[in-house]
Amino acid sequence: xxxxxxxxxxxxxxxxxxxxxxxxxxxxxxxxxxxxxxxxxxxxxxxxxxxxxxxxxxxxxxxxxxxxxxxxxxxxxxxxxxxxxxxxxxxxxxxxxxxxxxxxxxxxxxxxxxxxxxxxxxxxxxxxxxxxxxxxxxxxxxxxxxxxxxxxxxxxxxxxxxxxxxxxxxxxx
Amino acid sequence: xxxxxxxxxxxxxxxxxxxxxxxxxxxxxxxxxxxxxxxxxxxxxxxxxxxxxxxxxxxxxxxxxxxxxxxxxxxxxxxxxxxxxxxxxxxxxxxxxxxxxxxxxxxxxxxxxxxxxxxxxxxxxxxxxxxxxxxxxxxxxxxxxxxxxxxxxxxxxxxxxxxxxxxxxxxxxxxxxxxxxxxxxxxxxxxxxxxxxxxxxxxxxxxxxxxxxxxxxxxxxxxxxxxxxxxxxxxxxxxxxxxxxxxxxxxxxxxxxxxxxxxxxxxxxxxxxxxxxxxxxxx
Numbered sequence: 001x002x003x004x005x006x007x008x009x010x011x012x013x014x015x016x017x018x019x020x021x022x023x024x025x026x027x028x029x030x031x032x033x034x035x036x037x038x039x040x041x042x043x044x045x046x047x048x049x050x051x052x053x054x055x056x057x058x059x060x061x062x063x064x065x066x067x068x069x070x071x072x073x074x075x076x077x078x079x080x081x082x083x084x085x086x087x088x089x090x091x092x093x094x095x096x097x098x099x100x101x102x103x104x105x106x107x108x109x110x111x112x113x114x115x116x117x118x119x120x121x122x123x124x125x126x127x128x129x130x131x132x133x134x135x136x137x138x139x140x141x142x143x144x145x146x147x148x149x150x151x152x153x154x155x156x157x158x159x160x161x162x163x164x165x166x167x168x169x170x171x172x173x
Numbered sequence: 174x175x176x177x178x179x180x181x182x183x184x185x186x187x188x189x190x191x192x193x194x195x196x197x198x199x200x201x202x203x204x205x206x207x208x209x210x211x212x213x214x215x216x217x218x219x220x221x222x223x224x225x226x227x228x229x230x231x232x233x234x235x236x237x238x239x240x241x242x243x244x245x246x247x248x249x250x251x252x253x254x255x256x257x258x259x260x261x262x263x264x265x266x267x268x269x270x271x272x273x274x275x276x277x278x279x280x281x282x283x284x285x286x287x288x289x290x291x292x293x294x295x296x297x298x299x300x301x302x303x304x305x306x307x308x309x310x311x312x313x314x315x316x317x318x319x320x321x322x323x324x325x326x327x328x329x330x331x332x333x334x335x336x337x338x339x340x341x342x343x344x345x346x347x348x349x350x351x352x353x354x355x356x357x358x359x360x361x362x363x364x365x366x367x368x369x370x371x372x373x374x375x376x377x378x379x380x381x382x383x384x385x386x387x388x389x390x391x392x393x394x395x396x397x398x399x400x401x402x403x404x405x406x407x408x409x410x411x412x413x414x415x416x417x418x419x420x421x422x423x424x425x426x427x428x429x430x431x432x433x434x435x436x437x438x439x440x441x442x443x444x445x446x447x448x449x450x451x452x453x454x455x456x
């Protein structure tokens with residue numbers, strides 16, 4: 001009996017995996033800044049939120065996504081609420097795609113993700129620079145968008161594997 | 174009548190904003206409206222948003238310190254390995270520098286005492302400083318903003334605008350103070366601008382951050398007088414910092430005449446810093 005309840009306990013933790021990873025990634029920006037790479041950065045929370053909102057929306061609560069955005073602003077130093085708005089807009093885009101898609105296709109999801117992060121980052125840039133007068137280098141955002149877009153395909157495959165392992169490949173969309 | 178594609182689009186959008194899944198407690202529209210409200214209140218510095226932000230910062234900074242522990246371990250190991258690999262060459266360079274500096278110390282000691290004597294003669298302002306030693310708990314320099322978080326806040330006497338020094342070198346100023354933590358805007362940040370003095374000519378100008386690992390000199394009149402390896406100090410203009418804090422060295426780009434400033438401190442390697450506020454002897 002003890003073995004079964006322990007198994008259930010682990011299963012529950014793995015089911016909460018996406019939200020745990022989201023909070024870890026928000027608190028511990030995967031920036032690799034110590035490698036001193038001038039033109040390299042990507043936004044892992046964008047990939048994670050888009051993928052899981054699209055494939056398994058129940059695994060990331062909107063309230064928790066909102067909260068993780070506030071924490072991200074605190075850690076990174078962006079105006080309070082900017083990241084939350086970006087994360088929630090990604091949810092809107094992915095939910096819209098889920099609503100209009102009959103047969104899911106990785107390439108379509110990927111390109112729609114590219115469009116989504118373009119819109120969301122543009123909005124973030126506009127709010128930060130015009131509304132809060134925080135200067136941001138435009139080229140840095142473009143590099144960030146490019147790598148986030150390219151990395152989606154890698155993380156998407158990893159998350160697919162995780163999903164099959166933990167949820168048995170079923171979706172709750 | 175069959176629904177048009179425009180109707181499908183509207184239905185899909187409406188559903189995305191308003192429909193709650195069984196496991197969701199809030200609709201996206203409600204949360205987006207809440208975020209927009211927070212953004213507007215934050216823009217106009219409402220007190221309750223400030224209070225919420227300070228509380229959230231305290232939790233976020235402490236949590237980040239814990240969550241960053243594994244990455245910090247990797248980072249430290251990487252830096253130490255790199256240092257060990259280059260230790261022989263570095264030692265040679267350092268030996269030469271030590272010889273050179275030994276002779277300069279004697280010269281400097283004489284200049285300092287002479288300077289103090291002359292200042293007293295002309296009744297110039299002498300500065301006193303309060304120092305607080307702080308540990309860097311978060312140095313997650315995002316691709317967009319360059320800042321660090323310290324483990325000292327208003328409880329320990331940290332105040333907005335205090336200068337932050339790495340040994341004797343200026344690295345930034347405090348831009349946000351919480352109860353037990355504070356945020357430092359590094360000189361390399363795009364939003365950082367400080368008045369500086371380029372020695373030995375004494376050329377006054379503004380040092381701006383670039384978002385990269387160096388700064389640039391702006392609004393300088395006699396650009397041709399400035400040469401490579403000249404030292405950049407704070408000028409003390411504006412009363413924010415005292416004059417004479419070393420910042421970095423000039424690197425002149427001959428092709429476009431850009432004046433780069435290579436900072437003395439390596440901002441990715443900051444562990445402990447000093448928070449300093451300056452006041453005149455009269456104060």
